[in-house]
Amino acid sequence: MTAIQTLDALSSFLGQRLSRSKSDLDLHGRSESYFPLMPPDAVAYPETTQEVQRIVEICARDAVPVIGWGTGTSLEGHAQAPQGGISVDFSRMNRVLSIRPGDMDVTVQPGVTREQLNTELRATGLMFPVDPGANASLGGMAATRASGTTAVRYGTMRDNVLGLEVVLADGRVIRTGSRARKSSAGFDLTGLIVGSEGTLGLMTELTLRLHGIPEATSAGVCAFGSVEDAVNAVIDTVQMGLQVARIELVDAATARVFNGYADTSFPEAPHLMLEFHGSPASVAEDAERFGEIAADHGATGFDWSALEEDRRALWTMRHNAHYAVLAQHPGHRALVTDICVPVSRLAEAIVATRADIDETGLAGPILGHVGDGNFHAILLIDPDSPSDQDTAMALSHRMVERALDLGGTATGEHGIGMGKLGYMAREHGAGWEVMGDIKRALDPLNIMNPGKLVRQA
Amino acid sequence: MTAIQTLDALSSFLGQRLSRSKSDLDLHGRSESYFPLMPPDAVAYPETTQEVQRIVEICARDAVPVIGWGTGTSLEGHAQAPQGGISVDFSRMNRVLSIRPGDMDVTVQPGVTREQLNTELRATGLMFPVDPGANASLGGMAATRASGTTAVRYGTMRDNVLGLEVVLADGRVIRTGSRARKSSAGFDLTGLIVGSEGTLGLMTELTLRLHGIPEATSAGVCAFGSVEDAVNAVIDTVQMGLQVARIELVDAATARVFNGYADTSFPEAPHLMLEFHGSPASVAEDAERFGEIAADHGATGFDWSALEEDRRALWTMRHNAHYAVLAQHPGHRALVTDICVPVSRLAEAIVATRADIDETGLAGPILGHVGDGNFHAILLIDPDSPSDQDTAMALSHRMVERALDLGGTATGEHGIGMGKLGYMAREHGAGWEVMGDIKRALDPLNIMNPGKLVRQA
Numbered sequence: 001m002t003a004i005q006t007l008d009a010l011s012s013f014l015g016q017r018l019s020r021s022k023s024d025l026d027l028h029g030r031s032e033s034y035f036p037l038m039p040p041d042a043v044a045y046p047e048t049t050q051e052v053q054r055i056v057e058i059c060a061r062d063a064v065p066v067i068g069w070g071t072g073t074s075l076e077g078h079a080q081a082p083q084g085g086i087s088v089d090f091s092r093m094n095r096v097l098s099i100r101p102g103d104m105d106v107t108v109q110p111g112v113t114r115e116q117l118n119t120e121l122r123a124t125g126l127m128f129p130v131d132p133g134a135n136a137s138l139g140g141m142a143a144t145r146a147s148g149t150t151a152v153r154y155g156t157m158r159d160n161v162l163g164l165e166v167v168l169a170d171g172r173v174i175r176t177g178s179r180a181r182k183s184s185a186g187f188d189l190t191g192l193i194v195g196s197e198g199t200l201g202l203m204t205e206l207t208l209r210l211h212g213i214p215e216a217t218s219a220g221v222c223a224f225g226s227v228e229d230a231v232n233a234v235i236d237t238v239q240m241g242l243q244v245a246r247i248e249l250v251d252a253a254t255a256r257v258f259n260g261y262a263d264t265s266f267p268e269a270p271h272l273m274l275e276f277h278g279s280p281a282s283v284a285e286d287a288e289r290f291g292e293i294a295a296d297h298g299a300t301g302f303d304w305s306a307l308e309e310d311r312r313a314l315w316t317m318r319h320n321a322h323y324a325v326l327a328q329h330p331g332h333r334a335l336v337t338d339i340c341v342p343v344s345r346l347a348e349a350i351v352a353t354r355a356d357i358d359e360t361g362l363a364g365p366i367l368g369h370v371g372d373g374n375f376h377a378i379l380l381i382d383p384d385s386p387s388d389q390d391t392a393m394a395l396s397h398r399m400v401e402r403a404l405d406l407g408g409t410a411t412g413e414h415g416i417g418m419g420k421l422g423y424m425a426r427e428h429g430a431g432w433e434v435m436g437d438i439k440r441a442l443d444p445l446n447i448m449n450p451g452k453l454v455r456q457a
Numbered sequence: 458m459t460a461i462q463t464l465d466a467l468s469s470f471l472g473q474r475l476s477r478s479k480s481d482l483d484l485h486g487r488s489e490s491y492f493p494l495m496p497p498d499a500v501a502y503p504e505t506t507q508e509v510q511r512i513v514e515i516c517a518r519d520a521v522p523v524i525g526w527g528t529g530t531s532l533e534g535h536a537q538a539p540q541g542g543i544s545v546d547f548s549r550m551n552r553v554l555s556i557r558p559g560d561m562d563v564t565v566q567p568g569v570t571r572e573q574l575n576t577e578l579r580a581t582g583l584m585f586p587v588d589p590g591a592n593a594s595l596g597g598m599a600a601t602r603a604s605g606t607t608a609v610r611y612g613t614m615r616d617n618v619l620g621l622e623v624v625l626a627d628g629r630v631i632r633t634g635s636r637a638r639k640s641s642a643g644f645d646l647t648g649l650i651v652g653s654e655g656t657l658g659l660m661t662e663l664t665l666r667l668h669g670i671p672e673a674t675s676a677g678v679c680a681f682g683s684v685e686d687a688v689n690a691v692i693d694t695v696q697m698g699l700q701v702a703r704i705e706l707v708d709a710a711t712a713r714v715f716n717g718y719a720d721t722s723f724p725e726a727p728h729l730m731l732e733f734h735g736s737p738a739s740v741a742e743d744a745e746r747f748g749e750i751a752a753d754h755g756a757t758g759f760d761w762s763a764l765e766e767d768r769r770a771l772w773t774m775r776h777n778a779h780y781a782v783l784a785q786h787p788g789h790r791a792l793v794t795d796i797c798v799p800v801s802r803l804a805e806a807i808v809a810t811r812a813d814i815d816e817t818g819l820a821g822p823i824l825g826h827v828g829d830g831n832f833h834a835i836l837l838i839d840p841d842s843p844s845d846q847d848t849a850m851a852l853s854h855r856m857v858e859r860a861l862d863l864g865g866t867a868t869g870e871h872g873i874g875m876g877k878l879g880y881m882a883r884e885h886g887a888g889w890e891v892m893g894d895i896k897r898a899l900d901p902l903n904i905m906n907p908g909k910l911v912r913q914a
Contacts, residue, residue: 282742285738407635
């Protein structure tokens with residue numbers, strides 16, 4: 001429980017922007033996933049870096065936990081407060097500070113969402129391509145090293161954050177990186193903070209790499225006889241140097257969901273959905289070349305279109321997969337898994353996962369960012385059924401164990417949070433101890449998002 | 458001076474592979490740049506990770522410095538031994554351990570050079586594109602976060618190292634990363650070690666990302682009326698989403714050097730040299746579109762060629778620039794500078810640098826990887842003239858100060874080593890202290906490459 005003098009010290013300068021209302025505490029204690037409510041003791045709404053710094057300094061005096069909050073869309077309990085403390089909500093730090101088209105970069109406050117940023121960029125011909133699905137805050141996306149459908153072409157948050165301003169646990173404010181595109185000047189502190197889930201400090205500014213909105217785009221979809229055929233087509237596509245902007249796999253169960261949700265008639269088979277970015281000539285050529293590769297692997301019905309409305313329909317369906325699945329199972333909740341394996345092992349991972357899910361009787365469509373070897377199962381749970389939850393958790397556990405057996409990782413893009421702490425020792429071995437060494441060096445009191453990512457004392 | 462019991466303990470298991478010959482010590486105490494001889498007390502030639510681990514454990518007992526050695530081609534004194542100790546030469550750990558074409562990755566020992574790797578990859582249709590010019594070892598390239606002409610398309614070592622095996626200062630061996638293409642599982646230890654210049658540990662294995670050898674390549678060169686025009690053409694090219702594989706600027710002084718060295722007749726003006734990778738149709742289209750952009754900026758004589766011999770001649774000239782400059786100044790040495798600025802500030806940085814060099818009377822052609830905002834001056838020094846050296850050092854100093862004034866970095870790709878330690882406080886502020894905190898957490902005895910990168914006690 002946060003000491004009363006800490007709360008008093010915070011409200012003395014935050015005023016109404018330190019909230020202790022039950023609704024606010026509950027909102028900041030919830031998760032989009034299966035975790036029970038874990039509310040903070042108060043929610044702070046800072047407006048400046050200096051206020052964030054002061055919050056951290058005050059919390060440090062009494063070793064009170066400090067937890068960053070963006071939009072609350074993380075999936076492994078990252079933003080909940082299992083040890084109480086202060087939730088630092090960045091919704092009032094939501095300004096785009098500086099757009100530099102000549103350098104193709106932008107500096108934003110952490111509460112800016114990706115859709116907000118792309119709206120503000122519209123006039124420049126530039127875009128920020130990282131797209132995890134949810135309209136997450138950029139600070140949150142950096143904290144969890146988010147990625148999504150376009151990572152195969154544009155990279156993850158690791159590749160698109162050029163620099164940061166960070167408030168550390170002792171109140172020091174550092175600037176990492178520079179505005180140069182590359183640097184060999186010392187440890188890559190930007191890369192250390194990105195993906196650290198708020199356990200090393202709170203980001204108060206981010207400088208992000210932008211990309212040109214492509215002159216032309218083509219997209220297409222086709223069905224395969226098996227997951228193996230689809231994955232082999234992906235491998236050939238990447239090896240031949242075709243620059244896909246997106247390459248998504250949906251399995252037969254997902255195709256069935258699409259047909260039930262929208263007015264489509266996909267065959268109930270594994271599909272690849274692709275997008276190419278470039279000049280009008282290059283996207284046409286890329287799509288045709290992909291069509292040949294797909295045909296070599298027995299694909300049928302490869303249609304591609306450069307028409308924006310067709311593309312939009314395709315990707316709207318892909319993005320709505322989560323909601324489409326839920327719509328067909330009224331009253332259910334979804335546990336969304338996330339593993340990533342070497343692409344050469346992807347087909348066996350998906351086939352084994354499919355068989356494993358089918359054996360339990362749970363509904364669980366599989367879909368994923370197959371260019372990266374990353375996929376999800378959306379496991380449907382009756383919230384009143386403890387056995388459903390146990391079954392889903394056991395499935396998720398077996399998926400992670402399988403990913404690690406195959407040389408992959410416990411999470412491709414959702415992060416560790418509380419949900420995947422149990423796999424860190426196996427995935428990283430002594431490397432997890434090293435993460436703890438770094439954590440203790442920078443946050444000896446363990447006030448920055450305690451209970452997440454690093455080994456718990 | 459390394460204690461005799463340390464040397465005895467090392468030679469007890471390394472035998473002849475612990476060398477104390479004067480020629481070996483001198484070789485491992487030299488630098489390609491201007492630093493005086495700083496030899497180690499012995500040179501170890503390990504053949505396995507276990508031997509590296511044992512070397513580090515023995516050195517840790519007596520707090521003896523441990524300095525990694527690849528090919529000795531670093532430019533800021535990284536591999537010299539200012540405090541004595543043991544140089545760990547990786548030339549006997551030079552095996553390509555595993556090539557996985559389906560995953561487009563490879564695992565190598567640190568002593569493998571980039572040319573050796575590409576030779577071994579030839580049959581696979583894959584390549585490792587990072588090319589700093591020198592035929593450096595991949596361990597050394599990772600340690601300094603090297604890049605070069607192709608970084609604008611394929612990224613730097615930061616982007617192309619997927620995972621590492623590292624021996625830490627206390628003898629722990631960790632594996633960072635995984636074979637998955639991306640991961641959100643904890644701190645990015647791979648990214649922390651890449652660029653750490655051997656101050657946190659010694660890499661004993663690297664897993665690297667490979668890329669398909671492009672089906673077609675086009676290349677071209679053209680002259681501009683001014684550096685500003687050339688840089689503005691670069692900015693437009695990148696903003697329009699043209700995917701250049703290389704885009705290099707050589708200034709008028711460099712064009713003059715080329716003409717004197719080879720049988721060419723470049724106008725004495727700034728030139729851009731470009732390369733595009735893709736399909737036959739796309740590289741032709743890219744080259745033509747670039748030609749239009751260049752013409753908009755007043756370029757003359759844009760010739761492009763998809764013929765391999767023409768391309769080879771072009772890039773051979775670019776790669777030989779360093780030697781061409783030296784050949785025209787017999788008896789001179791070169792101090793090669795390295796700064797990187799936001800691309801929008803690149804023209805003014807180059808113009809100011811040119812004027813600054815001309816004022817001193819030193820010869821100093823300028824050339825660089827302008828797609829990244831990174832450039833070098835090759836400053837010619839008479840080794841018998843202390844004033845030449847002072848003048849060159851002062852020029853380099855002003856270049857770095859200017860880069861930092863413009864929001865850039867003290868080094869784009871050469872690293873800090875000993876040569877640029879003096880700029881770390883200004884470039885990183887409190888961030889440099891944080892690097893020291895991390896260093897102390899992982900290497901409390903300061904045995905890993907002491908005297909480099911972090912603040913000296």
